[in-house]
Amino acid sequence: MKLWGGRFRKETDSLVNDFNASIHFDCRMYREDIEGSMAHARMLGDCGIISREDAEAITQGLAGILADVEAGKIEFTADNEDIHMNVESLLTARIGAAGKRLHTARSRNDQVAVDLRLCLRREIVEITGQILDLIEAVLNQAREHQSTVMPGYTHLQRAQPVSFAHHLLAYGAQLARDVTRLADCRQRMNICPLGSGALAGTTYPIDRWETARLLGFDAPCSNSLDGVSDRDYVLELLGALSILMMHLSRFAEEVILWCSWEFKFIELDDAYATGSSIMPQKKNPDVAELVRGKTGRVYGDLMGLLTTMKGLPLAYNKDMQEDKEPVFDAVDTVKMCLPVFTGMIASMRVLPANMRAAAAGGFINATDCADYLTKKGMPFRDAYTAVGNLVYYCTGRGKLLEELTLEELRGISPLFGEDVYEALSLEACMGQRRSFGGPAVEETARQIEELTKLIEEYRHG
Numbered sequence: 001m002k003l004w005g006g007r008f009r010k011e012t013d014s015l016v017n018d019f020n021a022s023i024h025f026d027c028r029m030y031r032e033d034i035e036g037s038m039a040h041a042r043m044l045g046d047c048g049i050i051s052r053e054d055a056e057a058i059t060q061g062l063a064g065i066l067a068d069v070e071a072g073k074i075e076f077t078a079d080n081e082d083i084h085m086n087v088e089s090l091l092t093a094r095i096g097a098a099g100k101r102l103h104t105a106r107s108r109n110d111q112v113a114v115d116l117r118l119c120l121r122r123e124i125v126e127i128t129g130q131i132l133d134l135i136e137a138v139l140n141q142a143r144e145h146q147s148t149v150m151p152g153y154t155h156l157q158r159a160q161p162v163s164f165a166h167h168l169l170a171y172g173a174q175l176a177r178d179v180t181r182l183a184d185c186r187q188r189m190n191i192c193p194l195g196s197g198a199l200a201g202t203t204y205p206i207d208r209w210e211t212a213r214l215l216g217f218d219a220p221c222s223n224s225l226d227g228v229s230d231r232d233y234v235l236e237l238l239g240a241l242s243i244l245m246m247h248l249s250r251f252a253e254e255v256i257l258w259c260s261w262e263f264k265f266i267e268l269d270d271a272y273a274t275g276s277s278i279m280p281q282k283k284n285p286d287v288a289e290l291v292r293g294k295t296g297r298v299y300g301d302l303m304g305l306l307t308t309m310k311g312l313p314l315a316y317n318k319d320m321q322e323d324k325e326p327v328f329d330a331v332d333t334v335k336m337c338l339p340v341f342t343g344m345i346a347s348m349r350v351l352p353a354n355m356r357a358a359a360a361g362g363f364i365n366a367t368d369c370a371d372y373l374t375k376k377g378m379p380f381r382d383a384y385t386a387v388g389n390l391v392y393y394c395t396g397r398g399k400l401l402e403e404l405t406l407e408e409l410r411g412i413s414p415l416f417g418e419d420v421y422e423a424l425s426l427e428a429c430m431g432q433r434r435s436f437g438g439p440a441v442e443e444t445a446r447q448i449e450e451l452t453k454l455i456e457e458y459r460h461g
């Protein structure tokens with residue numbers, strides 16, 4: 001018979017039984033479910049709601065179940081619907097009457113909410129570690145390439161020179177925000193709904209602070225209706241993971257461009273590329289493309305749950321059982337993407353000569369040429385127009401700015417002197433950009449330092 005079978009006189013239809021069950025996906029919360037029940041039982045014993053002997057028997061029984069689940073000795077069943085009722089049934093089968101006292105002053109509604117918070121809290125720690133690994137790989141490449149000049153782009157048109165380190169460190173900054181965003185999310189998640197009961201709390205003299213403390217939460221949630229209805233923490237995590245995937249996807253897109261023959265800024269390691277079944281010459285960036293592709297799936301997980309939640313009256317509704325599959329899918333997808341992405345970035349070979357050659361074309365030093373005139377006293381807007389005329393002059397003759405003779409340059413402005421050639425060199429254009437956050441070596445070194453500190457802080461935090 002069902003745990004809730006008392007008021008029923010018929011068996012559940014077998015299709016309904018399977019339709020209703022969530023055990024095939026919520027079984028992954030077995031540890032959290034048992035941990036939550038242990039804390040609840042201990043609190044019930046401490047508050048004199050059940051005897052200390054019963055509380056002890058429950059704890060022992062649950063520990064045995066945990067060990068058996070981990071040893072693969074237990075088969076959960078859809079007849080017990082979800083992880084909560086599977087564990088409770090197993091417990092009662094093992095220890096008898098004491099097991100039947102566990103659910104005193106508790107509902108599956110607060111139970112599932114606490115389990116999911118415990119579970120996602122743990123996943124956040126794991127994902128954070130993986131992001132830190134990726135930032136480390138980015139930093140290792142950046143350290144090697146602080147003087148490697150590459151074109152910086154806007155509109156995918158060559159704009160101003162940067163270093164490869166500077167470009168990579170922009171991704172480092174994005175990933176650093178992902179780390180702190182997940183930490184914020186974890187902090188708001190770390191509130192305990194246990195003791196909210198079905199929706200309206202309980203008449204038993206429970207101690208919600210004790211269970212919150214035992215489970216490592218910062219406090220019990222303040223409103224019992226909210227405690228069982230709130231899924232903001234799931235949505236926030238899905239939001240944070242969607243933003244993280246968006247970052248990986250943009251990075252992936254650049255990797256795909258960079259390893260094309262049109263760019264050839266990098267060469268992927270053979271271990272991180274794939275071949276074609278028909279074209280013998282091909283070496284494809286499948287890893288980057290798949291990360292870009294999986295981003296859509298994580299966005300879908302977020303949109304799905306937002307839509308599920310939007311019309312639900314307070315408090316618990318069965319619709320909310322639909323929270324787990326998307327968030328588990330998003331968590332698993334992210335955990336699968338991050339390590340391969342990290343391996344790809346760590347092992348890619350950078351081709352500085354090609355980056356430099358690309359940076360040398362496209363009038364990437366035009367702003368610097370205007371700045372040169374400005375520093376000699378010409379108003380910037382006039383200098384801008386003068387250099388625009390020079391670029392026009394050059395394109396007609398197939399020349400670059402630095403290939404013009406001093407006479408040609410002076411034809412536009414008498415302010416040009418011999419020192420202009422030095423000012424137009426790629427080294428100067430990149431290396432003199434020492435403004436805070438810029439590409440100059442001193443500045444990329446500072447950014448590397450900053451991210452190294454963040455890794456330190458969050459690895460041990």
Ligand code: ARG
Nearest residue numbers: 022082108109112318320321
């Ligand atoms: N399996 C349910 C879920 O995942 C647990 C809570 C069920 N509560 C209820 N009253 N049906 O949401």
